[in-house]
Amino acid sequence: MNPKFNTKGRGAQLHVPNRFSEISHNMRDDFLEYCHKEREETDNNKTQYLPVFPKTIVNKVESPDVGMSYSMNPYQGCEHGCVYCYARNSHEFWGYGAGLDFERRIMVKKEAPKLLENVLKKKNWKPHPIVMSGNTDCYQPAERQFEITRQCLEVFLKYKHPVSIITKNALILRDLDLLKKLSEDHLIGVNMSITTLSEDIKHILEPRTTSIKKRLNTVKVLSEHGIPVNVMLAPIIPSINSHEILPLAKAASEHGALGITHTIVRLNGAIGEIFTDWIRKTMPDRADKVLHQIEDCHGGNLNDSRYETRIHGEGKIAEHINILINLGKQKYFKDKKMPKLNCDLHEPYKNGQLKLF
16 A cells, blocks of 8 residues: 555545645655655654643634534644544644644643633623534543543533533543533533444544444433433535434434534535545545535535535535434424523632622
């Protein structure tokens, strides 16, 4: 196998130049061939954890169609390596590339719990649900070592503040004790991302994520402990997982989920090049079909930045996908609904303790 096609355990299979940088590099074929013959590594493929020190951690979300007002991300970059991930482009703002850099150079915000506490203690702060993982997964592999997400949950619990979590990692069950306490006051909602029921597809699409079996079990365990769970069928990719919509909805419901949501894949910025390279290497027999169907959902483009339209797409293929989603909701979630998070408890806890009068 050509070594440049063999970046094991990674979604992206190439470096993508940072559009903001004047300097870029690429590996020439003759160099790769030389390393292959000499059995020398061209790239050790190791993950680097890089400490960063932002001044703020809670971000106001201006986009009107993503379903959140505030978000926070303990980590930038994500080792899960989901090839379609919209967050890849944000890595360029840190001076890195959206391809392999995004998966292998993970920025760690160790001060996140302290920064979060500073926000929640502000006199003018009005409680709104804050979404952890609005950009990158807060339970990605780095969390096992740094436990920043757990520390942030302790802050949310201390100040009785609502928090929502988006993840595709069973590591969330490590923090079941905190989640149960938050749930007692309706302060927590979990969104578990399940993109396919096929472990083989998961392996190449989301190489370092938790297995589908463990994700479904995570939904079950959380639900059994009274923690509300929504399953995100996101993104739906035509001719890769679009045929699984109803089986996914059925499995989510049977494991205790209270709802499903979805998006149709869009490949903005550098993601278009990354995804196109990936699918031509992993699924060459259907690459053109998938790419053309994605374009059909977005007015003839792989990318789409139009509010509202970009999420659920347009055209016949998108219409068919949206019909199946609605059918899944009617069939498997007719009497289920995610509860609203409680924003009424936080005010007396701003100073970390209840007021006497």
